[in-house]
Amino acid sequence: MNIKNMDKSYFEVIRPGINTTFQDLGRKNLYHIGIPFSGAMDNRNYTLANEIAGNKINSPVIEFAFQGPLMRFKGKKIYFNITGNVNFYILKKKEKIKGNCYQNYILENGDELDILSTDKSVYGYLSISGSFDIESQWNSFSTNIKANIGANDGKKLEQGQQIKIIDANYKNPKRQLDYINSKIENIRVIKGTNFNYFTEKSKKNFFNKEFTVTKLSDRMGMRLEGVKIENDVDTNIKSEGIIKGVIQVPADGNPIIMLSDHGTIGGYPKIGVVISADYDKLVQLPPGSKLKFKEIDLADAELLFKLYEMETKNLVSKIK
Amino acid sequence: MIKNISNLGDAALYCDFGIEVDKETNAKVIKYFKNIKEKKIKGVTNITPSYNKLIISFDLKLTNFIDLKKIVENLELKEFLKNKSKTIQIPICCDKKFALDLKNLEKKLKISEDKIFQKFFSKEYYCYMTGFIAGHPFLGDTDLSLRAKRLETPRVKIPKGSVGITEQFCNIYTFESPGGWNIIGNTPLNIFDKTNQLEPNLINPGDTVSFNQISLDEYKKYG
Numbered sequence: 001m002n003i004k005n006m007d008k009s010y011f012e013v014i015r016p017g018i019n020t021t022f023q024d025l026g027r028k029n030l031y032h033i034g035i036p037f038s039g040a041m042d043n044r045n046y047t048l049a050n051e052i053a054g055n056k057i058n059s060p061v062i063e064f065a066f067q068g069p070l071m072r073f074k075g076k077k078i079y080f081n082i083t084g085n086v087n088f089y090i091l092k093k094k095e096k097i098k099g100n101c102y103q104n105y106i107l108e109n110g111d112e113l114d115i116l117s118t119d120k121s122v123y124g125y126l127s128i129s130g131s132f133d134i135e136s137q138w139n140s141f142s143t144n145i146k147a148n149i150g151a152n153d154g155k156k157l158e159q160g161q162q163i164k165i166i167d168a169n170y171k172n173p174k175r176q177l178d179y180i181n182s183k184i185e186n187i188r189v190i191k192g193t194n195f196n197y198f199t200e201k202s203k204k205n206f207f208n209k210e211f212t213v214t215k216l217s218d219r220m221g222m223r224l225e226g227v228k229i230e231n232d233v234d235t236n237i238k239s240e241g242i243i244k245g246v247i248q249v250p251a252d253g254n255p256i257i258m259l260s261d262h263g264t265i266g267g268y269p270k271i272g273v274v275i276s277a278d279y280d281k282l283v284q285l286p287p288g289s290k291l292k293f294k295e296i297d298l299a300d301a302e303l304l305f306k307l308y309e310m311e312t313k314n315l316v317s318k319i320k
Numbered sequence: 321m322i323k324n325i326s327n328l329g330d331a332a333l334y335c336d337f338g339i340e341v342d343k344e345t346n347a348k349v350i351k352y353f354k355n356i357k358e359k360k361i362k363g364v365t366n367i368t369p370s371y372n373k374l375i376i377s378f379d380l381k382l383t384n385f386i387d388l389k390k391i392v393e394n395l396e397l398k399e400f401l402k403n404k405s406k407t408i409q410i411p412i413c414c415d416k417k418f419a420l421d422l423k424n425l426e427k428k429l430k431i432s433e434d435k436i437f438q439k440f441f442s443k444e445y446y447c448y449m450t451g452f453i454a455g456h457p458f459l460g461d462t463d464l465s466l467r468a469k470r471l472e473t474p475r476v477k478i479p480k481g482s483v484g485i486t487e488q489f490c491n492i493y494t495f496e497s498p499g500g501w502n503i504i505g506n507t508p509l510n511i512f513d514k515t516n517q518l519e520p521n522l523i524n525p526g527d528t529v530s531f532n533q534i535s536l537d538e539y540k541k542y543g
Contacts, residue, residue, distance in 0.1 A: 028365045028366060029357075029364075029365065029366055029367070030366070031366035031367070031368040031375075031377070031451065032353065032366075032367060032368055032369060032449075032450065032451065032525070033450055033451070033454060033455060033512075033520060033521050033524075034450050034451040034452060034453055034454040034455050034456050034494075034512075034521075035454050037365070037366070137514065137517075138517065146453070146495070147453065147454040147495065147512075147514070148495075148514065149454070149514055154514075190327070190329050190330060192328070193326060193328055193334050238339075238341055238370070238371050238372065238373075239370055239371065239449075239452070239458065240368075240370040240371070240372075240373040240375065241368030241369075241370055241373065241374075241375035241451070242368075242375075243328060243329065243331070243332045243366075243375065243377045245329055246328070246329070263451070263452045263453060264368060264451035264452060265368070265370060265449065265451035265452040265456075265458070266452070270328070273328055273329030273330075273332075274329070275329065275330050276329070276330050276331050276380050298327050298330055298385060301329075301330035302330055302380070302384060302385075305330060305380050309381065
């Protein structure tokens with residue numbers, strides 16, 4: 001008998017969850033052909049998942065939204081951790097263990113991992129100490145279900161499928177981090193290139209009134225509702241490039257924030273752009289959340305990004 | 321040639337080439353695009369050309385707006401030789417089952433179906449840009465008699481391969497997608513091929529496209 005075959009380990013997907021995909025740091029230099037960046041929505045939690053697992057920084061992880069997958073592990077053993085604000089259980093033959101985020105756990109043959117829900121947040125991450133046996137496309141494993149690109153044939157996880165695991169490592173079984181995600185209600189924004197398309201009243205409202213995240217939000221974009229933002233120049237612009245974080249306002253006056261799987265070209269006026277430092281927190285706001293936009297200038301946004309980076313590095317250094 | 325460079329958020333340059341939508345302006349955008357792409361400037365993560373804008377996004381960990389703006393402003397531009405004006409032939413079937421907005425267009429434009437086809441198929445089109453969804457080309461310019469506004473209520477689902485017109489432009493939906501253009505037919509060709517890592521797009525910015533009308537039987541032969 002082939003020893004390698006005996007050693008094969010995999011997850012069997014019993015319940016795929018709502019929107020469960022493989023993600024890494026995303027793919028570059030393809031906007032001009034219409035392929036967005038993709039990649040993990042919440043970069044910090046993605047990074048922490050890989051760091052706790054002891055993986056390379058750009059390793060693919062499983063990202064889930066709201067409800068995660070229920071998976072059965074087959075094989076010898078594997079260490080994993082989950083990041084975000086996530087309720088999950090490890091189901092062993094005779095016990096049920098409630099899991100804590102930011103901590104490595106072991107799964108043995110036949111154990112099940114039940115990722116029930118993300119708590120008052122949207123995205124969570126599952127990283128294993130090892131690699132998923134998946135294919136990359138354009139130097140990234142990130143799955144873009146809209147264009148059918150990336151790992152898993154460009155599709156979400158499906159019920160009954162198997163996810164093979166290779167190169168399992170057992171070096172850092174006990175790594176963990178004490179960390180609680182903080183929430184923000186104020187999203188800091190740099191004025192957009194079409195800020196002056198909007199009425200004086202609406203410019204004021206944009207930075208003073210509260211907006212609500214609607215259910216029509218996904219990896220492509222977040223639609224908001226609140227006071228209507230009125231335009232007195234033109235509700236369309238000649239189509240041009242978009243980047244993540246851009247806030248567009250179409251004719252109906254409801255802002256849409258472009259997120260990681262956004263279309264690469266768009267024709268609605270850009271009222272603002274969410275700063276890089278606030279992106280991770282923004283994407284974690286579930287439907288029904290209230291938010292306010294705060295105006296900030298470029299220099300301050302750059303400084304806040306440096307602080308954000310330092311905080312992430314600091315957290316990584318606290319993993320033990 | 322760039323009229324103004326401003327920041328789009330904290331991690332992108334917004335290069336403005338003016339408000340004109342024409343080949344000349346777009347050719348300048350594409351020239352910058354090709355030069356910047358070839359230079360492989362540190363930190364640049366994406367370059368998106370459009371009719372008259374170029375957006376350069378970057379990794380804020382590796383560079384910043386002021387440094388990158390200087391590099392772009394001082395760029396020595398070289399000419400790229402055009403491929404011997406290759407014209408890409410795209411077959412379109414305009415059978416009723418595909419031409420979702422033909423009847424409406426007849427009313428909107430006040431010209432007959434035959435006239436619409438005659439005007440549409442007699443021209444060559446220039447590719448200004450690709451994007452929105454993967455491989456999706458923005459082509460122009462259509463005949464003056466064919467210029468209609470977008471649908472008032474965009475469709476939630478437009479079938480893959482649909483060919484649409486609006487204003488001075490026409491397009492091809494490379495995937496099933498939402499959209500508001502007036503659909504006049506469907507091509508059996510695969511405009512975006514994800515298995516082709518180097519050249520996934522059949523049509524690229526700067527290319528010329530001509531359409532030819534095919535019957536439903538011919539369409540089916542493409543399988």
